[in-house]
Amino acid sequence: MLFPKRMKDLTILVHKDYTQKVVDSLQDGGVVEIDSVDRDEDVKELIEEKNIPEIITDFTDYEMRLSSIIDIFERIEEEGETSIKEFLNPPEPEKIEREKKPLDDLFDEVDNLLEENGKEIKELNSELTEIKDKIKDLKEKEKALKIIIDIDIELSSLGESTFSVLRLGKTKNPTKLKSALEELESAFFSKTGKTEEEYLVLTGAYLGEKEEYERALREGDFRPLKLEELKGDPKEALARVKRGLKKLRERRDSLVDDLREYKEDWEKKYQVLREELNIYRDKKEIVQNFGSTDTTSVIKAWAEEDDVEKVEDVISDCAKGHAEIVDEEPVDPDEVPISLENPKPIKPFELLTKMFAPPRYDEVDPTIIVGPAFVLFFGLMLGDFIYGLILAVGAIVMIKGPGKVEEGIKNFGWILFATGLSTIFFGLIQGGYMGPGRDDYHNLIGRFGIETPALLETLEGDGPLILLIISLVIGITYINIGLVLQLIQHIKRKNYKRIILENTSWWLLQPAAFILIAPMMVEDFTFTSTVNYAAYALGAVGLILLALRAKGLSFFELTGFLGDFLSFSRILALGLATAGIGLTVNVITDLVAGADVGMLIVWPLLAIGTIVALYGHIKKKSNKMTGVGGALIILGAMGFADPSYPFFVLALLVFFAGHMINLALQGLGSFVHSLRLQYVEFFGYFFEGGGKEFEPFKFERKHTKLKTKEEMTK
Known part of the structure; x- marks a missing residue:
């Protein structure tokens, strides 16, 4: 327990005819970490140059095609609202039973699936992306039109015409903009309104001075409103934009529904095939770490000492005597991967050690x-x-x-x-x-x-x-x-x-x-x-x-x-801080609960609540603001029954909010300072x-599980 598990340095020699079977068995066993033969100079001198299998390119191509569809499904999921219940209790992934099949058959299955619905899914997603861009563009125009809704202007006149260029936009410093435009012979400047922090400005110039005009606008911190391709006055244009937004949103929702149907019916199939492809790919890629002679593959691996016998049995069964294993004690501790060995109750705390750094093999x-x-x-x-x-x-x-x-x-x-x-x-x-x-x-x-x-x-x-x-x-x-x-x-x-x-x-x-x-x-x-x-x-x-x-x-x-x-x-300091802030919250709670100002609290609460609620409703800021106003009104109304009731409610809020803040701050402080002491x-x-x-050569199946021999026989 005080040191990482003892490891063995394995050299596996296997006849080339049995190499793939050995790889399959080692991946299924999941107890060895396969390393490059290059780390062993003695072995490196005896082997041939390694080549990258050509089939790796095929795996990459198929995986990219499957992943592009899965990414579409995941983006659709992100657009939906995740409930608190789903977050706190996520469903465990369903595992589909699969038979082990040849790689060519798996490639054919992927081709058939992509041919069946891959093109349609991509077309729907492409249209959805295009519509989202249009909605974004129209929302910006809607925002701009609301700003200039009371200005009498023909929007089609904005932009470039045969002889002039006209811009409508905002600036925080109209004096600076006017000064910059005065340097142009043909430029004009007109303030048309004001928002909360900026002025609305209409400017223009002769088309021949366009470059100088654009430079002057930049110097004057002028930001043009997004009003391209709009016609009529602002009110007419705003009505058309809203109608356009409604149609686009309806089409967007329809496309999302279509993609959700595809997701429900086909996402698992795509995930299953990608997972099986990745399993095969790992088997093919790992071969790049092997060395070879004319007839033999050389594998360098690490295994826990307790698992060496298991590795020998696995290889012996699949290689039918055409393999040899040499296990040695590690020479260089810095090269050895580590596997920690701790009792089950202590196992989660390995996270704290690894946050600092995993120990070395001899540490x-x-x-x-x-x-x-x-x-x-x-x-x-x-x-x-x-x-x-x-x-x-x-x-x-x-x-x-x-x-x-x-x-x-x-x-x-x-x-x-x-x-x-x-x-x-x-x-x-x-x-x-x-x-x-x-x-x-x-x-x-x-x-x-x-x-x-x-x-x-x-x-x-x-x-x-x-x-x-x-x-x-x-x-x-x-x-x-x-x-x-x-x-x-x-x-x-x-x-x-x-x-x-x-x-x-x-x-x-x-x-x-x-x-x-x-x-x-x-x-x-x-x-x-x-x-x-x-x-x-x-x-x-x-x-x-x-x-x-x-x-x-x-x-x-x-x-x-x-x-x-x-x-x-610091143990004392944090303990005093927790108790001290907790006591302070309790003192403030008692002071609020014991406040005695009679009816003086009632009318301010009613007035403030009414103002907040009306402001939120009129300005359409948010339902939350209206809700806050309503809560203040109710609190004030309680004061008519007894002036102490509002203070009692406020005291409860102070008590629980204060202690939750104290828990958050002191909990974080206790975590950080406890770690620091370590x-x-x-x-x-x-x-x-x-x-x-230590990273064993294995694949964690999230979406699939292999059928047993008994199930396949049935």
Whole structure:
């Protein structure tokens, strides 16, 4: 568990007549990573030059043709609205049973499918794209016409005529534009109106001065309105544009419906065929990594030590004795792909290690330490029962929903669930239930008259000091766990000199520093003179060893160690921040709920609500604005029954909104700072990363599954 799984370097020799069967079996088995023979110089000298199979070009062509149709189907799906239910509980992909068939038959099946409906689907999509462009163009014209709706102008006169050029547009600085146009002999300038921030301007010039005219417009920050090909006055043109938009939208919806029908009937078929083509393509492309002689194919591969026997059995069965396998211990750790080995509860936390970097083959895998430590740090930092409950419930939704189809989301969900449980546990200890328990300003549980006893009061008495001591004890313990892992790593690599200079120096300096510094900080805490002399001796030896390793940088090594140690005080800082902001929200909630201004609140709420609702309705801004106005009116009306009711509702909003913001900010902070303690303070003592993950030669079937021999027989 402390190191990646042991790997074997395999050299597979197989007669050329059986090469493809071996490739098929290795892909089905999915336990070896096939590498290029070029990495083995001894093998490389004996083999012929590799050639790229011509059939790869055919695969690329067929895949592109299938993908172009699948992309159309996916774009149609994006245009539809995805419900929250579908997002939280996505359907698992249906797998179609397929028989293994020859490649030529698969190519024929693809050709037949594309011939059957591929052309029609592309034509529909092409027309849909064209209509969308037209709708976009007309919407821009509609927007421009609404701006000039009250201007009396014949739109067909805009643009270029036999003798002149006429433009209608907007500018923020009409004075600058007018000044630029005055340099032209034939140019004219007329302000025709004003929008919220810009002026509407009609300008023109003699056609012979077109270049100078266009330059003057650019200098004057003039932006022409999109009014090409329009006729009549703005009102007539706007009516025609709206009719055109209606027809185009109807045709667009009809095309989308047609494409959706094709999608429902044929998308799975296209996905199935593309998946099967990709499986065949992988088998053909992997051959490029092989070496060969006149009669033999040479395959270099990696396999986990426990799977070597399985690989031998697979190859023996399909090659009928015409193959030989040589397994060797890896020589260069940097070349070896790594496969992590951790207990099932720790497995999701491999995500955190890999976010930094996968370990190298001869390097400690810290996941089994990082997982529990990350959960511990997060819980101490957030430390609120209700917050933890929300995180745990959210994690379950994530695991049971999107996590069904996405492994990464599932792993993150389990991490979030563990941190939620930790937050619940430390929330119980610290008495945090949407803020700390106080007699004057209650948290959520306290508002129901329930006492929330706490073993550790985060904001009161000696609570902060105790939490600081806990944080620093955790810190020095965790740093020393890092030093132990460094020791194990040095032993594995036989770096005995570094054990003496690195590990021994710190393990001498730490007890010496404690013996000498503790009496200065804690009254009546003393050691005998013999112990003190021993501490001086240990410290001196530790400093000498440190100086031998770090030379002139030994001072910075000491300050760096001290900085790592003190950095764990961020556990206290985040814990105080969570509790402090939670308490602040509770104080503000009580102040709002207890406000006593009588009927003074009622009329302003009614007035503001009415104004907002009317503005949203008249300007057609949005239903949300009208809804907000309506809510304010209802809130004001409640004040007629009792002036305290509006404040009670506002207090509820402040309470829950404030705590949700606190959860979001402090949850993110706890996640980031817990990671920082791993990546900077912990990993800095032993872990570098830079390994390459083990990628077995296999294909993850998402849309297909092979029929068993029994099913094919039936």
